[in-house]
Amino acid sequence: MELLCVEGPSVRAARDRSLLEDPRVLLQLLALEERYLPRTSYFKCVQKDIKPYMRRILADWMLEVCEDECCEVEVFTLAINYLDRFLATVPSNRNWLQLLGATCMFLASKLRDSSPLTANKLCVYTDNSIKIKELLNMELVVLGRLKWDLAAVTPNDFLEHILFRLPLPSVELPRILKHAQTFVTLAATDFNFAMFPPSMIAAGSLAAAIQGLQLQQQTRPGITSLVENIAKITSCDPDCLRECQEQIEDLLKNSLHPYQPMVPSENLEDPEQAGTPTDVCDVVL
Known part of the structure; x- marks a missing residue:
């Protein structure tokens, strides 16, 4: 007899009322939130080549990808958090921007989604303008700059x-x-x-x-x-x-x-x- 394991669509776990009722959870979130904010308005003192409207266009593209892939709602906001924290510390070239956005989604989906985005799929969304190896290398760069601290508090x-x-x-x-x-x-x-x-x-x-x-x-x-x-x-x-x-x-x-x-x-x-x-x-x- 052949045993088959067939998994249906992923089902999100219900909220644990014990966590919602415990005021210590909310207090801890409030205590941690500023730790994950960008340290500066980086367009004024860090970024010279990247402008605010470029970030807006990149964010729109990232949102479209997350929606097309039915990612959990937390994935997009977490990816944007990684993006802002990285740009607040690393002067970047506009030609890297889409690669950076794809990398941030790659990391955020691993942390918050039960079915993470794959490197190959993200490359396809860029019309193969970036390669898988470039994405994986950029992943290490972002992780290093964020000091591997990925469990950011988001709205x-x-x-x-x-x-x-x-x-x-x-x-x-x-x-x-x-x-x-x-x-x-x-x-x-x-x-x-x-x-x-x-x-x-x-x-x-x-x-x-x-x-x-x-x-x-x-x-x-x-x-x-x-x-x-x-x-x-x-x-x-x-x-x-x-x-x-x-x-x-x-x-x-x-x-x-x-x-x-x-x-x-x-x-x-x-x-x-x-x-x-x-x-x-x-x-x-």
Whole structure:
């Protein structure tokens, strides 16, 4: 008799309520988050050849790859974290940028996805402009610069911890989470959010999602007190949180444009022309 092991689609494990209920987990995330922020606004003092709009186009391409491959939502934001931390320390040539982006996705998917992206598949997504050997060599370079510290704290790590502590109808939580994840993804494509604490981005995304879904009427008290509650949970200033929320909402409005693929650096156009290939149209403001 032949024994066959057939695995179906991967199923994500349910959240452990013990972790959500334990306040020490959230406190530890808050204590660690600044450790994984870029040390500087690197376009001002590190990068000479790479410009902000190039990062935006690269981030859009990385997001398209992650969506095409149905990666876990954490993969993209973690890859962007690696990208920003690397660029904050290493002056880079624009010709390396797509190779660097592919490498960051390669590493992030190994850490956060049950079916990691393969080197061969990533090379195909670059139209074979990079080789597998180049990708593997760049992987070692990035690992060295990041000091092998890959378990970075990202905004996605905070979303469920904050939601769990809010007075919201449980039936609405999955919808709020999905929309907040979309806002977090959008923020990752924009360099203006690169140095925001992940907890601030998560809090602003949740506030924008709740207001956009018009759920403030279902909460007691209303949205103002809810924002103050979120600020208290994440130990941030309510005014800073409201400003972050407004910037995220503005980013969504400015991102509803057709997506443009990665093009040679000599022909890169204005960053405002490059939209974000995500399901942002599902988010109602």
